[in-house]
Amino acid sequence: MMVLPLELLQQLKASDFPDQEEYESWQRRNLKLLEAGLILYPCVPLSKSDKSVQQLKQIIRSGLERPLDTGKITGETQNLRSLVMSLASRPNNNGIGSETCHWADGFPLNLRIYKMLLESCFDVNDELLIVEEVDEVLELIKKTWPVLGMNQMIHNVCFLWVLFNRYVSTGQVENDLLVAAHNLILEIENDAKETNDPEYSKILSSVLSLIVDWAEKRLLAYHDTFNIDNVETLETTVSLGILVAKVLGEDTSSEYRRKKKHVDSGRDRVDTYIRSSLRMAFSQTKRMVEHSKKSKSRQNTSNLPALAILAEDIGHLAFNEKAIFSPVLKNWHPLAAGVAAATLHSCYGTELKKFVSGITELTPDAIRVLTAADKLEKDLVQIAVQDAVDSEDGGKSVIREMPPFEAEVVIGNLVKSWIKTRVDRLKEWIDRNLQQEVWNPKSNKLGIAPSAVDVLRMVDETLEAFFLLPILMHPVLLPELTSGLDKCMQHYVSKAKSSCGSRNTFLPALPALTRCTVGSRLHGVFKKKEKPMVASHRRKSHPATSNDSAEIIQFCCRINTLQFIRTEIESSGRKTLNRLPDSEVASLDGKGKIFEQSIGYCSKGIQQLSEATAYKIVFHDLSNVLWDGLYVGEVPSSRIEPFLQELERCLEIISSTVHDRVRTRVISDIMRASFDGFLLVLLAGGPSRGFTVQDSAAVEEDFKFLCDLFWSNGDGLPLDLIEKVSTTVKSILPLLRTDTDSLIERFKAVCLENHGSDRGKLPLPPTSGPWSPTEPNTLLRVLCYRYDESATKFLKKSYNLPRKLT
Numbered sequence: 001m002m003v004l005p006l007e008l009l010q011q012l013k014a015s016d017f018p019d020q021e022e023y024e025s026w027q028r029r030n031l032k033l034l035e036a037g038l039i040l041y042p043c044v045p046l047s048k049s050d051k052s053v054q055q056l057k058q059i060i061r062s063g064l065e066r067p068l069d070t071g072k073i074t075g076e077t078q079n080l081r082s083l084v085m086s087l088a089s090r091p092n093n094n095g096i097g098s099e100t101c102h103w104a105d106g107f108p109l110n111l112r113i114y115k116m117l118l119e120s121c122f123d124v125n126d127e128l129l130i131v132e133e134v135d136e137v138l139e140l141i142k143k144t145w146p147v148l149g150m151n152q153m154i155h156n157v158c159f160l161w162v163l164f165n166r167y168v169s170t171g172q173v174e175n176d177l178l179v180a181a182h183n184l185i186l187e188i189e190n191d192a193k194e195t196n197d198p199e200y201s202k203i204l205s206s207v208l209s210l211i212v213d214w215a216e217k218r219l220l221a222y223h224d225t226f227n228i229d230n231v232e233t234l235e236t237t238v239s240l241g242i243l244v245a246k247v248l249g250e251d252t253s254s255e256y257r258r259k260k261k262h263v264d265s266g267r268d269r270v271d272t273y274i275r276s277s278l279r280m281a282f283s284q285t286k287r288m289v290e291h292s293k294k295s296k297s298r299q300n301t302s303n304l305p306a307l308a309i310l311a312e313d314i315g316h317l318a319f320n321e322k323a324i325f326s327p328v329l330k331n332w333h334p335l336a337a338g339v340a341a342a343t344l345h346s347c348y349g350t351e352l353k354k355f356v357s358g359i360t361e362l363t364p365d366a367i368r369v370l371t372a373a374d375k376l377e378k379d380l381v382q383i384a385v386q387d388a389v390d391s392e393d394g395g396k397s398v399i400r401e402m403p404p405f406e407a408e409v410v411i412g413n414l415v416k417s418w419i420k421t422r423v424d425r426l427k428e429w430i431d432r433n434l435q436q437e438v439w440n441p442k443s444n445k446l447g448i449a450p451s452a453v454d455v456l457r458m459v460d461e462t463l464e465a466f467f468l469l470p471i472l473m474h475p476v477l478l479p480e481l482t483s484g485l486d487k488c489m490q491h492y493v494s495k496a497k498s499s500c501g502s503r504n505t506f507l508p509a510l511p512a513l514t515r516c517t518v519g520s521r522l523h524g525v526f527k528k529k530e531k532p533m534v535a536s537h538r539r540k541s542h543p544a545t546s547n548d549s550a551e552i553i554q555f556c557c558r559i560n561t562l563q564f565i566r567t568e569i570e571s572s573g574r575k576t577l578n579r580l581p582d583s584e585v586a587s588l589d590g591k592g593k594i595f596e597q598s599i600g601y602c603s604k605g606i607q608q609l610s611e612a613t614a615y616k617i618v619f620h621d622l623s624n625v626l627w628d629g630l631y632v633g634e635v636p637s638s639r640i641e642p643f644l645q646e647l648e649r650c651l652e653i654i655s656s657t658v659h660d661r662v663r664t665r666v667i668s669d670i671m672r673a674s675f676d677g678f679l680l681v682l683l684a685g686g687p688s689r690g691f692t693v694q695d696s697a698a699v700e701e702d703f704k705f706l707c708d709l710f711w712s713n714g715d716g717l718p719l720d721l722i723e724k725v726s727t728t729v730k731s732i733l734p735l736l737r738t739d740t741d742s743l744i745e746r747f748k749a750v751c752l753e754n755h756g757s758d759r760g761k762l763p764l765p766p767t768s769g770p771w772s773p774t775e776p777n778t779l780l781r782v783l784c785y786r787y788d789e790s791a792t793k794f795l796k797k798s799y800n801l802p803r804k805l806t
Helices: 004-011 020-040 051-065 075-088 107-121 134-142 152-169 175-194 198-219 231-250 255-259 266-296 304-329 336-357 364-387 407-434 450-467 474-497 520-540 545-578 582-586 596-621 641-657 660-684 695-714 719-725 727-737 740-755 776-784 789-799
Strands: none
Touching: 004 020, 004 075, 020 051, 020 075, 020 107, 051 075, 107 134, 107 152, 152 175, 152 198, 175 198, 175 231, 198 231, 198 266, 231 266, 231 304, 266 304, 266 336, 304 336, 304 364, 336 364, 336 407, 407 450, 407 474, 450 474, 450 545, 474 545, 474 596, 545 596, 545 641, 545 660, 596 641, 596 660, 641 660, 641 695, 660 695, 660 719, 660 727, 660 776, 695 719, 695 727, 719 727, 727 776, 740 776, 740 789, 776 789
8 A cells, every 4th residue: 555665765864874875875775666666667567658657767867866855845755756656556457446556566576676686696796606605595585485476486487597697797707607507497497397377488488588599699600709718618508508499499388489380409409500600600711811811912802812721721610620619519419520511611612603603714823722622622521421430321411411512624614604694694684674675666777676686686795705715615515505595585585475465365255145135116226225335435446546556566566576586596596506617516416406495485476476466456456346346236337347447557557567577477367366356246246236137248248348458459468368267257157148947957957966965955055166157156156146036036945045135
């Protein structure tokens, strides 16, 4: 019911103490106690918006700097009481109100007080020593357990932290403190297995997490801390870190366990320590060598001699590791020295690869580096082999981590590395520049993308530089270079066509099968409703014309670009082969062509782009005048003329933009797409279309107009090509003028021939292949769009198809 430190501060005066100094010390302790109970370790969480906290902090800070006259009633003391009682009387989590003062019932405060009590186990005159009467002191301290809510398990955790914290805060020089902490963890390990107390787990996890973080920070770079003089501390630290990690890993509620799905074994952790620390030691040694070399000769900026010096220093580092640290670490990892050797081998190998990638010819300095690298490799392999004599696999696992430097093949590797660098740069250039490419055929006279000219120039420059290399292995390594360049050009082609889609991208989904609604009155209404709709569709086609034209031009530029690349890369391949003697050409594993994959990839890319362009124009750009306009409502009022006008405009753009070597192909694909679109209108045009036998003449005439557009009085496509492509359409058009009864009989006969009959029921043929006058689904679709009573009744009786939507 009272805040004891506050009452003591206000009841006791300076005259109650032997001297002013003792009074001031007593006052500061009570202020700190108020701060600990109400602010630092509160039972009831503080609100960030509570201004009382900051005000009380200010008063306590002022009191710690100069003594407060708390024995008198002043504005300052009244403000102190008001703030303290306000914070102490906050409702707790259980809703208990201001009748209780919460200033010293928080478990965090108890832990803090108990930690300070445990600090009394150390000699005040020598912070590294524990008092001789430590057992008696601990017995006295344990008498506070009922008051502070402690027990043996929590005491062990607190004492562990006090020992560990004292070791760290005093410069980490007294190994006995660390050993004592380690021994205490052995007891804690057993305690943790015997309890599920969440409060205990929280405290334990907090303390052990700090310890394991400290240990790992030191062990991941143990070369910075340990040496031959304190190697015993290394052994204690490793044991401590592994043991703490094990306890944390077994505590399923700890944050450490949640972060690490798999708890590493002692061997795995030591393996990590060795590799991490030696990588850091290698980097430090490398920096020292570079600094030393620069300080001796600023004019010599080449790093080749430095790499030879580094090999010698790394050899010394490896032997020191084997003599000093490996015997300690071997207690947890049987191949400690071997792992160290493999790590250094890997680090130096990385630097050696950088060295190799940076030169194009062998020099005296290069020979020195390669010789030093060879000696270092032999020393490291010897260390690994000797360390693995008694291991289960004879050290094979470690040796596998040490791929040989192979100085004798380094020239070949130098050239391969050079090739890889050039190819990678080219690929990166392609990625970067194609993101900015606008595909404007007006960028140059060739009507192609400027990036294509640049990429082919880079290919030629790379081939030229390759043949200037002073080596004798051009025929052997040329396939590797041309293969990489070939893949780069395939990558260019792939990116050039990747966002354009394909034929199937633009084909519309087929609507569900329906039957026409036949009747003079309804038909008249149908006509009246459809006419304005068709006009509306035509009006909608104009706003998008400029955008569609721009996209067509971009597609044409892409096609031109692939055609140009195909021609130029084929020529480059022939020139490359001509640079080799006939005997060397024969040694190219029978490969008579270079860039063969790119040439084929260009051809396929042109085919895909040509089809995508064609089907985009017909089914996307001109959808309003074809799919949404042609024969919608009445055939006489929705003929093909609007579609032909828009299509002719697109063909003019194609003819003036596409390269003449691929122009016929693109226009042929547009013709195929147009014919496919025409058939889709007749056979899958949706419920807004219906055809009578009398309409067939107009439809056939429209198709003739469409063919004439591509023939263009002999200036367009060849007649034999038009005839070949139009075969399917011409075979189906007669079905439109065939009377309904004949169509029904033919449909029945085809179904019975293909599927047989089931008690007179006709199976519904699926849409499974190309349209054909002998294919049942084609015949069925002609009947679905036949505006005739007999067809409607037949479809109703046979398949119960829904009526035409109006």
